[in-house]
Amino acid sequence: MSNIKVINPATEELVTTIAADTEETIAEKYALLRKGQPAWAARPLSERLACIEQFYNLLEAEKETISLSLTTEMGKPLQQARNEINGARGRIRFFIDHSEKWLSPEWVNSEGGTKEKITYEPLGVIANISAWNYPYLIGVNVIIPALIGGNAVFYKPSEFTLLTGQHIRDMIYKAGVPENVFQMAAGGGAVGGMLLELPLDGYFFTGSYKTGQYIASKVAPKMVPCQLELGGKDPLYVADDVEDIDKVAEAALEGVVYNNGQSCCAVERIYVQEKVYDAFVQSISAQSAKLVVGDPTDPSTEIGPLSRKEQADFLKSQIDDAVGKGATIVAGGNPVPAKGYFISPTILTGVNHSMAVMKAESFGPVIGIQKVANDEEATQLMLDTEYGLTAAVYSSDFDRAEKIMQLMNTGTVYWNCCDRVSAGLPWSGRKHSGLGATLSFAGIRAFVQPKAWHLRG
Numbered sequence: 001m002s003n004i005k006v007i008n009p010a011t012e013e014l015v016t017t018i019a020a021d022t023e024e025t026i027a028e029k030y031a032l033l034r035k036g037q038p039a040w041a042a043r044p045l046s047e048r049l050a051c052i053e054q055f056y057n058l059l060e061a062e063k064e065t066i067s068l069s070l071t072t073e074m075g076k077p078l079q080q081a082r083n084e085i086n087g088a089r090g091r092i093r094f095f096i097d098h099s100e101k102w103l104s105p106e107w108v109n110s111e112g113g114t115k116e117k118i119t120y121e122p123l124g125v126i127a128n129i130s131a132w133n134y135p136y137l138i139g140v141n142v143i144i145p146a147l148i149g150g151n152a153v154f155y156k157p158s159e160f161t162l163l164t165g166q167h168i169r170d171m172i173y174k175a176g177v178p179e180n181v182f183q184m185a186a187g188g189g190a191v192g193g194m195l196l197e198l199p200l201d202g203y204f205f206t207g208s209y210k211t212g213q214y215i216a217s218k219v220a221p222k223m224v225p226c227q228l229e230l231g232g233k234d235p236l237y238v239a240d241d242v243e244d245i246d247k248v249a250e251a252a253l254e255g256v257v258y259n260n261g262q263s264c265c266a267v268e269r270i271y272v273q274e275k276v277y278d279a280f281v282q283s284i285s286a287q288s289a290k291l292v293v294g295d296p297t298d299p300s301t302e303i304g305p306l307s308r309k310e311q312a313d314f315l316k317s318q319i320d321d322a323v324g325k326g327a328t329i330v331a332g333g334n335p336v337p338a339k340g341y342f343i344s345p346t347i348l349t350g351v352n353h354s355m356a357v358m359k360a361e362s363f364g365p366v367i368g369i370q371k372v373a374n375d376e377e378a379t380q381l382m383l384d385t386e387y388g389l390t391a392a393v394y395s396s397d398f399d400r401a402e403k404i405m406q407l408m409n410t411g412t413v414y415w416n417c418c419d420r421v422s423a424g425l426p427w428s429g430r431k432h433s434g435l436g437a438t439l440s441f442a443g444i445r446a447f448v449q450p451k452a453w454h455l456r457g
């Protein structure tokens with residue numbers, strides 16, 4: 001059994017080591033889940049919901065401990081770790097309050113010779129292979145509705161947030177979910193690969209396009225549901241009629257750098273109409289220069305380290321590529337600690353779509369800003385991407401913004417806001433950003449299968 005090192009990205013110090021699963025332990029855990037799932041599904045929905053309510057309460061009770069643990073292993077500023085747990089609780093509340101409506105049997109026709117109804121049955125034992133950037137938020141998107149729907153869950157957190165994975169597992173058990181209904185797989189990509197070899201009844205993945213595409217190809221012959229929540233290259237357009245350019249710049253900057261820029265729906269490229277371009281660039285650069293980069297446990301810190309060392313190198317290569325092709329760095333160089341995977345928030349102008357920073361997902365506090373002549377040019381550039389997660393338009397005129405939003409081939413559009421997710425709305429990506437939806441009614445129904453009943457007599 002190999003050991004996984006948990007490294008604090010702010011200090012590069014070893015926090016602890018955790019034993020990885022092996023083929024044998026994965027097979028044992030799978031056998032447990034297969035055995036436990038039918039009894040869990042047979043329990044009344046109210047009993048399953050009572051366990052989830054307990055989990056909801058535990059997240060609040062243990063918030064300080066688990067927030068610090070999350071910050072220690074992945075580097076997000078501590079207040080943002082607390083915010084993530086608050087956000088996760090909000091999503092759980094949505095699932096508790098709305099699941100009965102979407103999972104109860106429905107009579108389509110209850111009169112006459114043939115009666116007809118629909119019931120919703122669990123998929124069975126499902127896998128949740130998850131990313132490290134928001135482990136609570138993306139974890140609850142899958143784990144909670146899957147358990148409520150009567151499934152057993154084989155949960156593989158990222159090896160970069162294993163402590164959080166363990167906290168989630170322990171709180172799930174403490175909340176009353178039996179061990180033969182929820183199991184955690186500890187390990188890296190190889191352990192994720194072991195889950196792909198099992199005859200599971202559904203695969204729910206959050207992560208990169210590259211891994212998602214591989215998983216989809218492995219799962220396809222099994223003919224079971226496979227949902228993918230993948231990356232993005234989300235555009236934000238600033239039209240020339242915005243009322244307060246400083247406020248727009250502030251919102252855009254937050255969309256770029258929140259969670260150290262490691263959000264699937266982070267603002268990844270900005271287009272600004274030429275009349276307001278100079279004012280916008282000046283404002284966002286000045287605000288960026290004031291961002292405090294440093295120890296993520298210090299309350300004054302706004303940007304912590306990146307979670308992985310390779311990511312800092314990757315971002316530097318995107319910056320070098322852009323500068324090599326003619327871009328200008330207009331903000332960057334904020335002081336960063338000598339140790340740790342830190343990168344100064346960097347703003348580039350003079351960019352175009354020949355540069356990687358405008359086409360490939362950055363996933364860090366780096367942004368390119370491109371000047372455009374009008375809405376048509378902005379629309380064309382916004383659509384020039386393989387991704388389709390979100391797109392944002394800032395304008396004081398809704399009709400003008402709506403025309404652009406209607407043309408976006410994305411799962412989500414924003415008017416005068418960005419980088420946000422709501423439990424009541426479906427969260428879905430198009431093209432290389434994913435398949436299927438979580439959250440909302442769609443994210444409850446995703447974990448069950450309908451059965452049609454034709455009843456005579």
Ligand code: NDP
Pocket residue numbers: 129130131132133134138156157158159160187188189190191192193196206207208209210211212214215229230231232263264265361363389429433434
């Ligand atoms: P990865 O694709 O690298 O990893 C995701 C998960 O897959 C991890 O648990 C990883 O394990 C596992 N994995 C890696 N290789 C394999 C394999 N061969 N077989 C099975 N499992 C495997 O993504 P990241 O963790 O780096 O996450 C960042 C990406 O996630 C970004 O692209 C981001 O945009 C996207 N994302 C999308 C969201 C959305 O809602 N659309 C939300 C959050 C993130 P391990 O980490 O242990 O190596």
